Amino acid sequence: MDFTSPIVPQQSFSEITVSFDVLQLISPCNFLVFGLCHDSLMWASFNTRGKTLFLEEDPKWVQTVLKDAPDLNAVVVKYQTKLSEAGVMHVFLHDVNRKVEKAYVNEFLCENYRKHAIGWLWHFEIPPARNPTGDGGWFC
Structure with missing residues (x-):
């Protein structure tokens, strides 16, 4: 290759x-x-x-x-994709300066899971879902 x-x-x-x-x-x-x-x-x-x-x-x-x-x-x-099917995930999001990407972060990722912020790239490390169908609590 x-x-x-x-x-x-x-x-x-x-x-x-x-x-x-x-x-x-x-x-x-x-x-x-x-x-x-x-x-x-x-x-x-x-x-x-x-x-x-x-x-x-x-x-x-x-x-x-x-x-x-x-x-x-x-x-x-x-x-x-369902969150309950995921283990530890590493998510890299580029172009975080754009409106769509920021909306994505606010909707699907949590600030406290962000590990790196370099330029327009953010790296998130998301732990496994613990109780995705439980008390209806928020992802974060």
Whole structure:
């Protein structure tokens, strides 16, 4: 598999370093990436002995990316994940300066789970759900 690309990464070196450092500690692992981008080859290369899966909701974009990188493991999905099915998750969110990403953080992630904030990249470490169907308490 060739992991080189002439495309400049969408993240800064500092932002990439946070993800790289965490993945070096936990790799090989199952690495789930929401969305395909021009950096997808880079993300896959950080976990060469593990399994990296890209989830993308735009089938045309999946075809476009896989045309140039056919070895990437990418699938088209409609997101229906339940928190009760998850263990410890590492979530990397880029472009946190944008309105949509901030809304996502406020809706689905908790500030107290944030471990790193470098540039426009935030890294969250979310513990396993303890009682997802219990007293109706909030995720945070």
